[in-house]
Amino acid sequence: MKNLLKKRAIPIGLGLLLLFVFLLHVGQIVNIRLIQQLEAIGYDARLRFFMPNTQGSRIVIVDIDEKSLAEEGRWPWGRDRLGVLLDKLFERHHVALVGFDVVFAEKDESSGLKVLEQLGQGALKSIPQFHTVMEKLRPQLDHDRLFAEKLKNRPVILGYYFTNDNRISGKLPPPALAADAFTGKRAAFIKASGYGANLPELQQNARNSGHINPQPDADGVNRRVPMLVEFQGAYYEALSLAMMRVLLGDSRVAAVFENTAGKQGDTLEWLKVANLMIPVDENACAYVPYRGPQGSFRNIPASDILHDRIAPSELHGAIVLVGATAPGLMDLRSTPVGTAYPGVEIHASLIEGMLDNAIMQKPGYTLGAEIAILLLLGLTLAVALPLLSPLKGLLLSLGAICVTLWLNFAAWQSAHLILPLAATLLMIVALFVLDMSYGFFVEARAKRRITGLFGQYVPPELVDEMSENPENFTMEGESREMTVLFSDVRGFTNISEGLSPKELSRLMNAYMTPMTRIIHQHRGTIDKYIGDAIMAFWCAPLRDSDHARNAVLAALEMQAAVAALQPQFSARGWPEVRIGIGLSTGVMSVGNMGSEFRMAYTVMGDAVNLGSRLESITKQYGVGIIISETTRRAVPDMLCRELDRVRVKGKDEAVAIYEPLGLEQQVEQAVKNELRLFEEALRLYRAQNWEQAERQLLNLQKTAPDCVLYRLYLERIAHFRAEPPELDWDGVSVLNTK
Numbered sequence: 001m002k003n004l005l006k007k008r009a010i011p012i013g014l015g016l017l018l019l020f021v022f023l024l025h026v027g028q029i030v031n032i033r034l035i036q037q038l039e040a041i042g043y044d045a046r047l048r049f050f051m052p053n054t055q056g057s058r059i060v061i062v063d064i065d066e067k068s069l070a071e072e073g074r075w076p077w078g079r080d081r082l083g084v085l086l087d088k089l090f091e092r093h094h095v096a097l098v099g100f101d102v103v104f105a106e107k108d109e110s111s112g113l114k115v116l117e118q119l120g121q122g123a124l125k126s127i128p129q130f131h132t133v134m135e136k137l138r139p140q141l142d143h144d145r146l147f148a149e150k151l152k153n154r155p156v157i158l159g160y161y162f163t164n165d166n167r168i169s170g171k172l173p174p175p176a177l178a179a180d181a182f183t184g185k186r187a188a189f190i191k192a193s194g195y196g197a198n199l200p201e202l203q204q205n206a207r208n209s210g211h212i213n214p215q216p217d218a219d220g221v222n223r224r225v226p227m228l229v230e231f232q233g234a235y236y237e238a239l240s241l242a243m244m245r246v247l248l249g250d251s252r253v254a255a256v257f258e259n260t261a262g263k264q265g266d267t268l269e270w271l272k273v274a275n276l277m278i279p280v281d282e283n284a285c286a287y288v289p290y291r292g293p294q295g296s297f298r299n300i301p302a303s304d305i306l307h308d309r310i311a312p313s314e315l316h317g318a319i320v321l322v323g324a325t326a327p328g329l330m331d332l333r334s335t336p337v338g339t340a341y342p343g344v345e346i347h348a349s350l351i352e353g354m355l356d357n358a359i360m361q362k363p364g365y366t367l368g369a370e371i372a373i374l375l376l377l378g379l380t381l382a383v384a385l386p387l388l389s390p391l392k393g394l395l396l397s398l399g400a401i402c403v404t405l406w407l408n409f410a411a412w413q414s415a416h417l418i419l420p421l422a423a424t425l426l427m428i429v430a431l432f433v434l435d436m437s438y439g440f441f442v443e444a445r446a447k448r449r450i451t452g453l454f455g456q457y458v459p460p461e462l463v464d465e466m467s468e469n470p471e472n473f474t475m476e477g478e479s480r481e482m483t484v485l486f487s488d489v490r491g492f493t494n495i496s497e498g499l500s501p502k503e504l505s506r507l508m509n510a511y512m513t514p515m516t517r518i519i520h521q522h523r524g525t526i527d528k529y530i531g532d533a534i535m536a537f538w539c540a541p542l543r544d545s546d547h548a549r550n551a552v553l554a555a556l557e558m559q560a561a562v563a564a565l566q567p568q569f570s571a572r573g574w575p576e577v578r579i580g581i582g583l584s585t586g587v588m589s590v591g592n593m594g595s596e597f598r599m600a601y602t603v604m605g606d607a608v609n610l611g612s613r614l615e616s617i618t619k620q621y622g623v624g625i626i627i628s629e630t631t632r633r634a635v636p637d638m639l640c641r642e643l644d645r646v647r648v649k650g651k652d653e654a655v656a657i658y659e660p661l662g663l664e665q666q667v668e669q670a671v672k673n674e675l676r677l678f679e680e681a682l683r684l685y686r687a688q689n690w691e692q693a694e695r696q697l698l699n700l701q702k703t704a705p706d707c708v709l710y711r712l713y714l715e716r717i718a719h720f721r722a723e724p725p726e727l728d729w730d731g732v733s734v735l736n737t738k
Contacts, residue, residue, distance in 0.1 A: 015382030015431050022378065022427045026370050026420070038422035040219055044336035046412055046421075051337070053292040058355065059348045060315055061299045062089070064102075064324040066501060068303040075324070078110040079147035081306065085322070086150045088305050093315035099157040099243045101212055101323035101331070101344040104198045105170050108143040144199060151205040157243050158202065158209040162192030162229050162236075164595030170197030173209040175234035176241070176253045185257060187268040188283050189230040190215060190597075207250075210242030213597065214333060214346060215285050222333045222341075224285035225350060227271055227278065228253075238286075240350035241271070241278070243319070248274040258364055267364050278354060279361030279416075287360040287418065288346055289353035290337045297348045299325065321348050327501055362418040370420045373404070378427055385435040397432040401425060477591030482539040483551040483631060484588065484608050485524070486615035487515065487558065487581045489532040495575050507574050508532065514561050522554035523547075527602050537603050540590040548585045548634030552627060552660050555581045559624045581624060582615030584608070585631040606651075613648050614657060617735060621659070622708020629656040639664040641675050642682060643709065645732045654732040674700065681713070686731035690717050 024030040062085070064075060072081065089095045151158075160170065172195060182189075190213075203209060211229055214222040228235040237245075237253060245251050256270035256277070271278045280286050290296070302322070304310050323344025324331045335341040353359045377400050385393045404424050411417040489495065489511070496504050512534070516526060519536045523544055527535040536554075538547035562579055569577060586607025594600050607630070614626040621643050632640050640658040647654045661667050661675070677700055684693035694717050701710045 011386040011435055012383055014434060015385065016379075018430055018434060019374065019378035019382055019427065022374055022423055023371065026367065026374060026423055035422050035426060036218065038426060039420060040217060040221065040223070042421045042425075043223065043418070044221070046409070047290060047336050050409075050413060051290055051292055053296075055295070056291055056297045056348065056352045058319055059297050059352055060095075060318045060320050061297050061325075061342075061344055061348060062302050062305055062320055062322045063299040063344075064322070064326060065299070065301050066326050067301045069326055071303040072306070075326075076108075079104070079108045079143040083143075083147045083150035085302060085306055086154065086156065088308070089315070089320055090154055092308070093305075093310070093312050093318075095315050095318050095320045097155045097157070097243060097246055098320045098322065099159070099210075099239055099347065101159050101239065101321055101347055103160050103170075103196055103212075104144075104147075104158070104202050105160075105196050107199065108147070110143065144201060148201045148205040151202060151207075155207050155246050157239060157246060158198050158206045159212040159239050160195060160197035160209055162211055162213050162231060163194040163196065164192055164597060165194050167194040167196075170195070171200040171203040172197050172231070172236065173203060173206075173242075175231075176228065176237035177235040177255065179233035179235075181235060181255055182268070185255075185266045185268060186282075189228060189235065190226045190283055190285070191230045193231075195231065207246055208242045210237050210239030212239050212343065212347070214343070215283065216334070216597070220334050222288070222335050222346060224281070224283075224287055225346065226283060226285045227280050228284040235284075238347075238350070240347045240354065241273070243347075243351055244276065244278075244354050245273050247319070248276060269363055276354060276357075279359050279363070281362050282364075286350060286353075287362070288335075288349050289356075289358045289360060290335065290349050291352065293337045294325075294341055294345060297345060297352075319351060321351075323347070327504070358416060360412075360416050360418050366417070366419055370423065373407075373424055374427060377404070377424065378431070381428060381431045385431055390436060393432060393435060397428055400428050404428070477589055477593065479587055479589050480539060480543070481547075481586065482537050482588045482590065482603060482607075483547045483583060483585045483634075484527075484537045484603055484611040485519070485535070485551050485555060485581060485583050486612045487534045487555075487579050488615055490578045490580060490619060492532040495577070498575060503574070507569070507577075510568070511562075511565065511577060514565070515558055518557045518561060519554050522550040522557070524551065524554055525601075528600065537588070537590070540603070541601075548583075548631050549638070551583050551585075552625075552631065552635050552638055555583055555625045555627075556660060556662060579624065580615050580618030580626075582611045582613070582618065582626050583631050584611030584614060584628040585634050586610070586628075610648060610655070613735065617646075617657075621657075621712065623659045625660055627658050627660055629658070632656070632658045635660070637664055638662070639667045639672070639675070641678060645730075647732050647734050654730070674703065678709075685713060685717065688720070688725070688729070690721055693717060 021030070021032075022035075025032045025035055069075060086098065089098055160172070192213075195211075197203065198206070198209065211226075213226060213229065215224045215226050216222050217224075225238055225240065227238050227241050229238075230236075241253065245253065251274040254272040255268055256272050258267040258269045267282070268280060268284060271280055271284075278286055300310055300315075321344050323342060325342040325344070327340075331343040332340040333343050333346065335346070350359075381397065381400065384396060388396060404421070408419050408421050411419045495507070499507060511532075512529065515534055519526060519534070522538075523542070524536045524538050525540060527537055529535075536551075538544055538551045544550060558579070558581060562577060566576055569575070584607045586605065588603045588605040588607050590601075590603045592601050593604065594602075607628070610628055614628060618624060618626050623643065626643065627635075627640070632638075639661045641661060643657050643659055645654050645656045661671060677696060681693050681696035681700065684696060687693075694714060697710050697714050697717070701707060701714070704710065
């Protein structure tokens with residue numbers, strides 16, 4: 001045996017070293033991202049396996065859905081209608097409690113009261129009859145006051161949100177716990193530096209308010225919600241917790257700390273409301289006990305409540321959450337049970353879990369349990385596997401996996417206890433693979449790192465290229481000259497209103513996929529999708545000396561691809577899709593930016609803002625693509641038409657804007673001839689030679705009657721003839737829109 005151990009000293013030593021690495025990770029001394037990802041996957045799998053997959057009966061969601069928007073109009077609705085909704089819920093249906101997963105941060109001006117007040121101070125100031133009628137109508141037109149009255153003396157909880165950008169709006173409720181509640185205690189609270197809250201008069205009349213912030217994990221999936229968020233030293237509660245406090249007689253929140261050897265510890269473990277104990281983790285977050293996929297709670301369209309289509313008995317005594325599931329309202333979250341899960345159902349799941357005492361807990365002692373299991377299994381396998389045959393080693397490893405899963409599942413189901421799983425299972429597999437492939441197994445760590453950092457932004461071909469020199473790439477912020485692209489679907493609101501959610505999703509997938517593929521083919525990086533808009537940039541993370549040229553070529557190909565899609569869209573009964581694209585080149589800041597709530601690899605700077613504004617004015621000039629002056633200088637082989645010289649909002653310096661027509665050698669001669677004529681017309685226009693400029697433009701308009709650009713300059717000439725510009729006019733157009 002001694003000789004055998006000596007012979008197997010190297011694999012045993014490697015196994016012990018591997019065990020030590022896992023212990024370092026569990027002890028939070030080193031961070032192994034793979035284990036974190038697998039832990040998240042394992043948690044999601046257990047959650048889906050054990051969740052009841054039944055519909056909760058105590059909580060009802062009054063849904064601002066597509067049907068309600070179609071009947072009542074676009075959101076936001078007038079608060080007089082929301083007041084009617086509250087009357088229906090409390091007086092007709094006799095619900096127990098109403099929570100709003102909605103923020104009322106701005107005044108409701110839909111009644112026209114503001115316009116009437118302006119008239120009273122202006123044109124109608126001297127008419128007494130107007131002011132008399134105005135004072136009589138004012139109470140009926142002040143929708144915020146009406147809504148505040150509907151909130152008064154009713155168990156209504158409003159929602160608000162925290163941010164990390166120092167911006168503040170609205171009025172916060174009183175904190176759930178004061179600043180001294182955690183003096184000398186250990187709790188790593190989520191901290192915020194700003195918030196968006198409700199109007200003061202609404203907050204003052206509501207029973208309470210709670211924040212609606214989830215706490216997405218590193219993979220963007222929402223598994224937890226912070227029960228308390230720290231702001232300016234005080235601690236503010238979540239919407240679900242605020243609603244539970246009202247249900248339990250407006251009870252106060254108390255912090256319960258970990259007990260060790262019969263003594264109170266200093267680590268936050270529970271929040272207590274009356275007799276309810278809510279387990280929280282080290283960040284004061286509660287794990288969401290999802291019941292099932294979307295639809296695990298009864299969703300009633302808000303319009304059905306407003307129009308009395310629901311029998312009063314169906315909602316009697318129910319806990320009601322008012323929230324949105326309509327895709328256009330952007331309250332869809334990535335969760336373990338769905339990638340587009342309504343945020344309001346997260347709050348419903350938490351309330352249901354509190355009522356059933358079904359919130360999963362991950363107390364501090366689970367760390368010690370995980371270390372003990374790792375040591376027991378790790379030492380056994382590290383020593384035994386090198387001494388066993390492959391078959392016996394496989395059986396031993398499978399047995400260790402089965403025992404680990406059984407203990408973990410038993411703790412989950414019987415005690416609602418989350419025991420870490422990924423590190424143990426991965427260690428078992430790793431020790432087995434290490435023993436079976438001793439001297440062979442080597443991981444390509446560099447490529448995994450680059451893929452993990454940039455795989456979601458850039459195409460696989462660039463990831464392969466970057467992995468050859470991974471030390472050159474980082475997500476830390478830096479400045480470099482880059483090109484940014486913004487594209488947007490014109491008239492998207494009308495398109496979305498004319499299609500069902502399923503058809504709209506299919507249309508967007510059919511549009512976004514080829515657009516993304518084109519950007520990737522031209523070495524671009526996808527920054528983000530903003531609804532129907534795409535933001536992309538070139539020259540990061542991989543440097544590209546031809547970034548401007550590649551970006552312009554991508555934009556031209558995107559326009560050609562959209563045109564090629566129209567027959568397919570028409571055959572499927574979809575509307576025509578047109579897009580506008582803006583490109584700008586300049587020095588930008590690029591890197592991983594955001595807050596502790598969410599991070600993203602993105603770009604910032606004046607050149608980025610200019611690109612967005614250029615996209616927004618493509619329709620004004622009747623063109624599909626507009627590029628900046630710096631982009632034009634960077635693509636000398638590109639034939640471009642100067643459209644104008646503009647001064648954008650927030651900038652004193654004028655810039656020239658251009659429409660790219662294609663590579664000069666590929667553009668037809670007729671287009672070049674027309675371009676020369678327009679350049680001459682533009683020269684005459686800037687020289688204030690209105691007559692000859694107009695004659696030139698009219699001749700051009702004959703060849704292209706539908707050209708918006710020619711019509712725009714003819715209208716300007718007519719305007720300047722009637723109202724001549726100032727003597728120092730420099731031919732620059734001022735754009736006041738962002």
